[in-house]
Amino acid sequence: MIASSTFRQGSYAAAVAILLALTGVFGKLDERQVVTGAITLSMVLLAIMLCGAGLMTASRVKERGIVAMLFNGILGSLIVGAGLALVMLVENAIDLTFVFAELKTDPITPVLTFGQTLSSGIILLLVLSALAGAISGALLSIPSEARQIILLSLALTASVGLLEAQIKSINTLPDALAVVGVLGTGYLVAINQMQRSSLVRLGLGLGIGAIVGIVLGLIANGGGFGTGSRLLSAPGILSQVIVFALIGGMGSAVAATQRNIHNGTLFVVGFLLSIGVLNWQNSMNWIATLLILIVFATLFWLMPRLTAEASSRFETQPRPERQVNQRFSLLIVLLVMLVAPLFLGQYITSIFDLVGLYIIMGIGLNIAVGYTGLLVLGFVAFFALGAYTVGTLTTPSLLTCGGILPADIARADIPTICTGVMTFWQAWPIAVIVSMLAGVVLGIPVLRLRGDYLAIVTLGFGEIIRLITLSGDFKPIFGGAQGIGNIPVPVVDLTFLNPAWRFELGSAFNIYYLILFGIVITAFVAYRLGSTRLGRAWRAIRADEDVARAMGINLTRAKLLSFAVGAGFAGLGGAIFGSWLQGIFPNSFTVLVSINVLALIIIGGLGSIPGVMLGAVILVGLPEILRELQDYRLLAFGVLLVVVMLARPEGLIPPPVRRLSEQVDSATPQQGKA
């Protein structure tokens, strides 16, 4: 009846739970509410611990039937609950606070006894544990699809609750309903008109969207339907018509499309709706929680069915038809990305900016690590060089003031003496070149080293650059610990067209586009390089250096180029970073940046550009957005690195290796013919 694995797994889970409890996690997360006034984050954590243990132990006896699952699930959860109860008993019996210092300010007992006395609290905890175990056991006995729907929608609802403050103002309920309505109508019409060509379907979708746009625009302008809505109060009825026409078109396009786009659209719709509900209720209360749960559950219930249908429709279409659909979807995705900052608000946009910077760096490092297999641990050096180049060239400095220290020049004379001061647009190519040169200079001595030696040398190089910028000896150029301040923001000067058109790309919003452009360029260059002769040489080196050399590849040259191109991208990232922060400090360029970039490309999937993007979102974006959990952010980061690597050593989105070999296969006979 009771499996021995239950005790083992249960005690593992209990050990983790106890360890976490001793960090005072329950006390710290108790103030953070997921469901306003009812469920705190610490309760969510407790539920995850108990149910996690239950699920783990119960899944081991899956073939033995529901009773065994229930029993083992309950036992597994009970072990964890008992472990936590034991910690509370110990906490009350002896003073643990000298060793476990966090318990001083965040004791466990008051949280886990739910405000009861110790004894009744423990009984309550144990009862809850048993309950959680039973639920887990029961969950495991229902069909796996239903289980997935329940767990996923619970998780997503909890994350909406967690991010409440940041995402609440993205859109309103009328917004969401309007979007869903228009998208859905376009979708349904397209399904019913499958016999027509995709252009006609698109036209129908666009038309329906336009009509709805007009109607909604009239209502919104007349009544209070769109109050507080960004979408519905867009300036002018024309823009509304365009927006809704595009949404309608998207609806009809999505009706027959690939898996990814279809799923993505459904996710966006789900999130729009749940944010709308949140916005309408103005806080994560029970009504909002319940509604959002329903939204997600419906979404996950519908998703597999709809997606399967949509992709089969897509597959049966002739090729030109598919292309129309694909291109339109891509256009919409691009447009959504372009207008996203408007809805996301300054904070989330600034997070996207940071993620974007890391994507640029990641694409660069990917060339060295992913393509060529050079293990670089000091990538931050090139990032720093780019930033410092832009910093010194765009501000009055020793270099731009003809060798005179700016501090020795009277403020009024600075414009006349410091004639070398450049704009961002003049300086960034220099930054890229400087970084590339540094890559070459470092590369020449170290690239013949074995992989792991290269790692430590580059790590050392990163530290060398940081210490040089920090040191007093180079203070006249790099500013020492004070860094470089008052770096001008990039300016787009179109005053020759209209005297008012002088735009400073200073805010999180418009630097977003600069970074987006940087990503487009780097991704484009990296992608293109990857399929050139040089790119193949890199891949060959990664696969086997000796064979590559035997094939006539100039190892040094290929490695140096890979190193330099990667460094150049980092330089570009650094250049944008410097003018974005409007100031540079040496302490921004620590080893942690290098590690972050390396981790994100490996987690994303070495050698894959979409992987870099996903990795950056997970490793840079998530920790930024989860500032609430500040204390546990880095811990989660470390654990995440381990867990992802254990679960998927090849990364989340590995590069399509198969396709490459297919190419080779199909290319060989042709060569044979020639």
Added chain:
Amino acid sequence: MVRRLLVVFVLLLIAALGVTAYAQDAAPSVTVTADGQVVIGLAAALSGEGLAPFGEDIQRGAELALEDRPTVTVGGIEFPVSLDPQDDQCSAEGGQAIANRFVSDASVVAIVGPMCSSACRAAAPILDEAGYSSVSPSCTAPDLSTSEFSSFNRAVVSDAFQGRVAAQFIFDVLGLTSIATIHDGSAYGEGLVNVVTASFEALGGSVVAADAVNVGDTDFRGLLEDIVAAEPELIYFGGFAAEGARLVQQLKNDVDGGEIVFMGADGIKGGEFPGLAGADAEGVYTSSSIPSDANKEAVDALLARYTEKYGIEPTGPFQVNSYDATNMILDAIEAVGVVTDGTLTVDRAALSEYLRSIEGFEGLTGTLNCDGTGECSAADIGIDIYAADGSLSTVAVGSPGDDNSIVVTASEG
């Protein structure tokens, strides 16, 4: 392909300009409904290496202030105040991220913090643009108040002043003429050492050796050998407790530097330092802004409450500044807030203007007068010396005199 890239570029440009035109609608005022809360943001290093205890001090100082004053009263209606603490990690990126976060949350009225000068400098342009105000309890870099940031205020003494007092104390009171300086590579430490060096040389003393350490290194013995060989009478250290304690210990135990006086600033005052340095802390001088005598009791009471509430001693001196900063903001809200139909409206521009021109604010650190550049602290600098048991006693007080001069008076006894 280049043409496509160009198209993308133009597209991005248009979008950027469009968004720039459309997005600039930062609300000029905050409204709080009758059942709502006045939210005050707080930015400090709350996680990570080394500096988090100082950040926690700042957060707790603000919490204690709100405990004393849980509501603001405007037009006879009480509005509860809540704190939104955020981690700025004491870095420029962190400061920027936090600033972006606060300005995109229209309910945040004003901000206590950021904690570190680099974060202050990165946050200021963003807060400026959105019209927000901040009062930092600990950003001491001198150039922050000369960079024309409209959002920046500080309830702490600029390092320019602290450094000058220290130099004058060394030269006049201690009567020493040759010193060596060490800093820890932080903007704070280096800035402080720069001021001390300049002021000390201006007074006629000489700086015979200058060096710096890296945070995280442990073996400073070689460096101290070099410094001792230059025969300074005093070593001035700009940095924090961990490195400061190591330097003192190694100076006294490992190299022949027992007779050299060691002096630091608020980075090694109180909290961790005496525990880390042990008996070697004896005779080490520190400086920090101090409350006027009249407030001494109130400050001690605050510290006692701190210890009682959080179970530990404060790490540094900044909880007092944070307490004052919070109260300044609350005062400002009460002064410029307008209540109509039970809804509180605080005009951001008025709030900023009020904070910039506060006169005679009776804080725990002293009577604060803001001079219009964001410099709000008029507190004196106290110079203390550690006894063998780690306790501090004040040996001199530096206060601003006429014509930008400084008066340092040795305490009797």
Added chain:
Amino acid sequence: MASTASQPATTSGGDGVSLAQRIIKLLRNPLQVAGLVIVIFLVWTIIQNLTGLAAAGRPLSVERIIRVIIFGLAQGSIYALIALGYTLVYGILSMINFAHSEVFMSGAYIGFFAIHWAEQSGLLYSNTALALLITVTVGMAAAVTIAVLLERIAYRPLRGAPRLVPLITAIGASIALQQIFLRLFGSATRVYPEVNFYVLPQLFRLECETIDGAEICKGMDLINGRYDVQLLGMELQLRPIFFVVFFLAVLMMAILWYIVRRTKIGKAMRAVAEDRKTASLMGINVDRVIVSTFILGAALAGAAGVLFALYNTQVSPFMGFTPGIKAFTAAVIGGIGNIPGAMFGGLFLGVTESLAPTLLGMSSQLEDVIVFGLLILVLIFRPTGIFGEVLSEKKA
């Protein structure tokens, strides 16, 4: 790994090559010429600095240099002990155990609780030797536990994975360990108590008191004492702790050397390092051997942690990072995978780091620049490190 230590690698020139030929060969490589130029420049800078100091009336005394070298040796011994762990694991698994610095930290940190308990219970004063022994044992045990867990959770499942994957888990584990310690034990720095460990009162008639006419001496304080020593006509004030650290490190390395060279498990380790598959076919339990390697490395790191904390007093969750990176550099300088190489690399690095700012007359802020610059220099002349073997291509 260690197997080649007895047969020094030959990268530049074979046997019977004359010195002149060697130099010519050296000069043919532009990179090595560049390296030579840098070396000459460094020497020139040192001479400039020394003459400058002499001209300024405060020449660099020999006593000072000796003292600085001793400081460097002590610090270098710690690096060496940590470096041995890196080298052992690298030798067997060809992977950088990035979390080894955290193993070192955990030894020092958990050791603190032991010594704190000893201080509270009075054992530290009544029986100092026992208390210190307990502290070191607890520190080593903690380090070993962490290392075994690391191996079991983060490395073993990935043994067949691409090289970069275990590196990332190692980095992840390192960050996670740091954070777990930080969260469990708080962010405040812990301080080892001051210990006076007196030995051999008969031999060292130090700190004597006259009680009832009889002179009773406590002996030499190995940890906190500081004594004047006459050496070759020079007056040196020295702390015994530096020598204790150094000799203990040498002793532990000798034990390790013995284990690897002379015992059965050592033989098995060498076999696994040579060829894991063949070794397992020969009936060697590879998992067990790898775990023992981790245990050995961790025990050394744990001991190093406690030693380090005994004379540097402060322990914090972040204390492992800098020594870890330095130790890894040391292992590479010495030739990773090579036991004497790691020892030599550690000492060499410690002394260089300590001495270089003094000799070059530069800010010690830049001492890490020198350390890593030195690493690049060494690798220019000897791409596999000073004692490094030329690994077979398969491993490289």
